[in-house]
Amino acid sequence: MSTALRTRFQAEIPAWVVAEVSAAGEVLGGLEERMALANRLARLNVRDGGGGPFAALVVERDGGRVLSAGVNRVLAANLSVAHAEVVALSLAQQRRGTWDLGARGFPATELVVNWRPCLQCCGAALWAGVSHIVIPDDSGEMERITGFDEGPVVEDWIGQFARRGIEVTRGVGLPEALAVFRDYAEWVARGHAVVYNARGTGLNV
Numbered sequence: 001m002s003t004a005l006r007t008r009f010q011a012e013i014p015a016w017v018v019a020e021v022s023a024a025g026e027v028l029g030g031l032e033e034r035m036a037l038a039n040r041l042a043r044l045n046v047r048d049g050g051g052g053p054f055a056a057l058v059v060e061r062d063g064g065r066v067l068s069a070g071v072n073r074v075l076a077a078n079l080s081v082a083h084a085e086v087v088a089l090s091l092a093q094q095r096r097g098t099w100d101l102g103a104r105g106f107p108a109t110e111l112v113v114n115w116r117p118c119l120q121c122c123g124a125a126l127w128a129g130v131s132h133i134v135i136p137d138d139s140g141e142m143e144r145i146t147g148f149d150e151g152p153v154v155e156d157w158i159g160q161f162a163r164r165g166i167e168v169t170r171g172v173g174l175p176e177a178l179a180v181f182r183d184y185a186e187w188v189a190r191g192h193a194v195v196y197n198a199r200g201t202g203l204n205v
Ligand SMILES: [Zn+2]
Pocket: 083, 084, 085, 117, 118, 119, 120, 121, 122
């Protein structure tokens, strides 16, 4: 630990993420195509070891240009907030030079992520200015498979988002998302990764 107070913090995505987005073409026409890239990045992130099996994209809703890609970097960056959604939203805001991705004069944006955002990331997505969130599902299946605790997200989170002008689409890329989580669980069982937010004991209620 440093003895001096720190004045900044940062998270960085690995070069392979940029290469994967580039290989995918940087413009992704349909939701399935966008989620396929998110699932692929999540799968590769398991082997990378910098964080959990999660990836997110910020995409221009019409046209599908990828503004940013994020993967979970909690372990690599020593930042508990460095979830894929926070990384992708932050990189998109830095690229546009604005804290508001819904700012007038810019194309509408959507967040594509390989599961329902956790408690923290629901907040991050609400404040970011995206108009659409695309997920495979929002059931407890991911938590059951991986052991992650996503926090007390409100039951009516989709209604709460809708009231704030953010549409949520479920049911995109579900089989592959579940396959990535099972792969992660196997990786953990073999001792190659840790479920870092559950203190090893799961949800303590
Ligand atoms: Zn999160």
